[in-house]
Amino acid sequence: MTKLPFIKLPLPRGRRGRNLALASGAVVLLLAAISCGTISHRAVVLPDVPGAKYIGSSECEQCHQEIYRGFRTADHARLIAQGKNGLDAGCESCHGPCSLHSDSGGETKPPYSFTAGRPQPEGLSGRFPLEPARAVEKACYQCHLDVRGQFNLPNHHPVPEGRMTCILCHPPHKGIAFAGGSTQLLSQEENCVQCHPSQQGPFVFEHEALREGCTTCHSPHGSVNAKMLTERNANLCLKCHFQQSQPGGGILIGGVDHTSRLSQGACWSAGCHEAVHGSRVSPSLRF
Numbered sequence: 001m002t003k004l005p006f007i008k009l010p011l012p013r014g015r016r017g018r019n020l021a022l023a024s025g026a027v028v029l030l031l032a033a034i035s036c037g038t039i040s041h042r043a044v045v046l047p048d049v050p051g052a053k054y055i056g057s058s059e060c061e062q063c064h065q066e067i068y069r070g071f072r073t074a075d076h077a078r079l080i081a082q083g084k085n086g087l088d089a090g091c092e093s094c095h096g097p098c099s100l101h102s103d104s105g106g107e108t109k110p111p112y113s114f115t116a117g118r119p120q121p122e123g124l125s126g127r128f129p130l131e132p133a134r135a136v137e138k139a140c141y142q143c144h145l146d147v148r149g150q151f152n153l154p155n156h157h158p159v160p161e162g163r164m165t166c167i168l169c170h171p172p173h174k175g176i177a178f179a180g181g182s183t184q185l186l187s188q189e190e191n192c193v194q195c196h197p198s199q200q201g202p203f204v205f206e207h208e209a210l211r212e213g214c215t216t217c218h219s220p221h222g223s224v225n226a227k228m229l230t231e232r233n234a235n236l237c238l239k240c241h242f243q244q245s246q247p248g249g250g251i252l253i254g255g256v257d258h259t260s261r262l263s264q265g266a267c268w269s270a271g272c273h274e275a276v277h278g279s280r281v282s283p284s285l286r287f
């Protein structure tokens, strides 16, 4: 392993800090997170790729001006190396050390690229063999190991199957890492309903729960529950719709007697609140 560049990362604006799994894979190791006031420091051992060195993000500007400029606003641009000889390794934290790439004027791909290699010019191919394409999520999992576990759950977005990638929901080069983050034009829901239009209104009877966001009920990466639900049964709904016990032992939900209903299945099963995202005909979201 090469010398550890220390990475300092202020927490993104107004967002709770989340636990990053400790990835101890062959290439990247995320060490302790030491919090100090509102700033959280992370030490990251960047991938060690034989023959290649880290050159720093500013070196990318000359050839990738547009991406470089936009990147200033990106969450991952906060991965700033510390120390006297520290590098701003934001770009290379995902693309790997780029000295060979830069020296070859772009002919040799960065260690972590997400397209298959271009044919090399005569004479170069021996020195710089073609790099295979790399799945986007492999680069991400180096630091976000907990997310890999979520995609291994039985019901998940088809990222492991190669049918979609992380960056459809988390743009890597610009702005907040969440598509539809607070300062962006699209809301998180709008990102979801681009692919899931039938969950989008306008409904005559909207379900106000959706104002809290799709992730109130769905785990976007994966879940043990069908349809990636955060809860598998009535608890999903009872988070917001309190049940009251009646003196005789009955159960009221929303002022309606549910005593015999709760045993019949999930709240959204046929005959009950099937139109859980909103209804065009039924105020009680039946269909």
Ligand code: HEC
Pocket (backbone or CB within 6 Å): 057, 060, 064, 067, 068, 071, 076, 077, 090, 091, 092, 093, 094, 095, 114, 136, 167, 172, 173
């Ligand atoms: C969070 C990880 C991440 C960071 C940080 C990152 N990239 Fe990328 N980059 C990706 C992914 C993933 C792709 C593949 C995009 C695709 O398939 O559309 C990509 C694609 C690219 C491409 C080729 C496609 C294109 O849009 O032209 C270039 C060039 C590139 N990145 C340069 C950079 C530079 C320069 C920086 C820093 C200013 C940077 N990247 C920072 C993840 C990252």
Ligand code: HEC
Pocket (backbone or CB within 6 Å): 055, 056, 057, 059, 060, 061, 062, 063, 064, 091, 092, 095, 098, 101, 102, 103, 104, 105, 106, 107, 109, 110, 112, 113, 114, 115, 116
């Ligand atoms: C001397 C110019 C030069 C420098 C410096 C440079 N690149 Fe590139 N890069 C290129 C060229 C040329 C391409 C090929 C562009 C294309 O095919 O459209 C490329 C392509 C890429 C790709 C896409 C590879 C693929 O096809 O999948 C990525 C990712 C990338 N560069 C990242 C970086 C990063 C990160 C840095 C800084 C650490 C950097 N580059 C510095 C010239 C450069």
Ligand code: HEC
Pocket (backbone or CB within 6 Å): 009, 010, 011, 012, 015, 016, 017, 018, 019, 020, 028, 042, 044, 075, 076, 093, 094, 136, 137, 139, 140, 141, 142, 143, 144, 166, 167, 170, 172, 177, 178
């Ligand atoms: C070199 C390590 C590294 C790599 C590689 C990396 N990330 Fe990150 N990422 C981080 C760190 C550190 C944070 C800040 C985490 C925090 O604030 O708790 C972060 C933040 C994020 C966030 C925002 C989380 C939040 O709580 O605000 C998302 C989303 C994200 N990364 C997705 C990705 C995706 C998608 C990729 C691959 C394209 C990727 N990351 C690659 C280290 C990395």
Ligand code: HEC
Pocket (backbone or CB within 6 Å): 018, 019, 137, 140, 141, 144, 146, 147, 151, 157, 159, 164, 165, 166, 167, 168, 169, 170, 188, 215, 220, 221
């Ligand atoms: C279908 C959209 C979607 C896809 C695909 C997706 N994410 Fe996410 N991700 C989200 C949403 C939405 C959140 C916010 C969850 C919340 O607020 O509860 C999130 C949260 C995160 C976070 C911060 C919270 C945490 O769990 O650590 C990271 C890091 C992250 N995603 C990384 C990834 C990586 C890596 C991939 C690809 C392997 C990926 N995501 C694929 C939608 C997606």
Ligand code: HEC
Pocket (backbone or CB within 6 Å): 156, 157, 158, 163, 164, 168, 169, 188, 191, 192, 193, 194, 195, 196, 214, 215, 218, 220, 226, 227, 228
């Ligand atoms: C880029 C397109 C895309 C985006 C964006 C997207 N999804 Fe998906 N979603 C898919 C695909 C593809 C599937 C798998 C469908 C299948 O296998 O038929 C899926 C499946 C699902 C399922 C399970 C459906 C079932 O029948 O089991 C749910 C729930 C879901 N997505 C919710 C969300 C939420 C919530 C968001 C926003 C955080 C979101 N999706 C963003 C493409 C997307």
Ligand code: HEC
Pocket (backbone or CB within 6 Å): 189, 192, 193, 196, 199, 200, 209, 210, 213, 214, 215, 216, 217, 218, 227, 229, 268, 274, 276, 277
């Ligand atoms: C109040 C909780 C709740 C919220 C909020 C919610 N969903 Fe759902 N969603 C469910 C339930 C429950 C199901 C399972 C329905 C079933 O199995 O019949 C479901 C199923 C789905 C499915 C699978 C569709 C199908 O017909 O099986 C998709 C896709 C989906 N939701 C997307 C979304 C999107 C996108 C959002 C945000 C716009 C969202 N959901 C918000 C509870 C919710």
Ligand code: HEC
Pocket (backbone or CB within 6 Å): 207, 208, 209, 212, 216, 217, 236, 237, 238, 239, 240, 241, 254, 267, 268, 273, 276, 283, 284, 285
């Ligand atoms: C995030 C909070 C939240 C969650 C979770 C939630 N709801 Fe709601 N729901 C509301 C709010 C707010 C209203 C509108 C106010 C009211 O009628 O109580 C509402 C209204 C309803 C109504 C219409 C009541 C009426 O007659 O006006 C039904 C039916 C309903 N929800 C069913 C469900 C079901 C089924 C689930 C679980 C899949 C669920 N809700 C989960 C917040 C939520």
